[in-house]
Amino acid sequence: MVSGTVYFDATGTAVKEIPDNKRVLHYSMIPAELNVPVLEFLITTETIMYLLELFLSDVNNGVRVKPQEIVVYFSYAIINACMQAFNKCTIKTYLNLTMTVLQRRWRKLGSSRLFACVWHT
Numbered sequence: 001m002v003s004g005t006v007y008f009d010a011t012g013t014a015v016k017e018i019p020d021n022k023r024v025l026h027y028s029m030i031p032a033e034l035n036v037p038v039l040e041f042l043i044t045t046e047t048i049m050y051l052l053e054l055f056l057s058d059v060n061n062g063v064r065v066k067p068q069e070i071v072v073y074f075s076y077a078i079i080n081a082c083m084q085a086f087n088k089c090t091i092k093t094y095l096n097l098t099m100t101v102l103q104r105r106w107r108k109l110g111s112s113r114l115f116a117c118v119w120h121t
Helices: 045-058 076-087 091-102
Strands: 005-011 025-031 039-043 069-072 113-116
Touching: 005 076, 039 045, 045 076, 069 076, 076 091, 076 113
Parallel strands: 005 069, 069 113
Antiparallel strands: 005 025, 025 039
């Protein structure tokens, strides 16, 4: 999984909404080569980044995992958490770096690349 693609998605239909509480979503991360979830949780969006950090440090006997590609749907919470956990940067920093690469002023992103799933656009 160190150099592969992971798909990271969430659904809100798995848990009934509770009045006066934050919405709980079911999140799942699946490596493309396995087609089996390696990380699943039911939480509010505030703790996504924290759980990603725990997963990244524990999944490979303490050796930090860094996928080349992350496929997500248009969820600010997931995109922001992935940028912080995998690339240690904000969305704005990542977009600026991407623009620099597209303008051919830099050759490589040097980080996990984020892709939006076409089924969710």
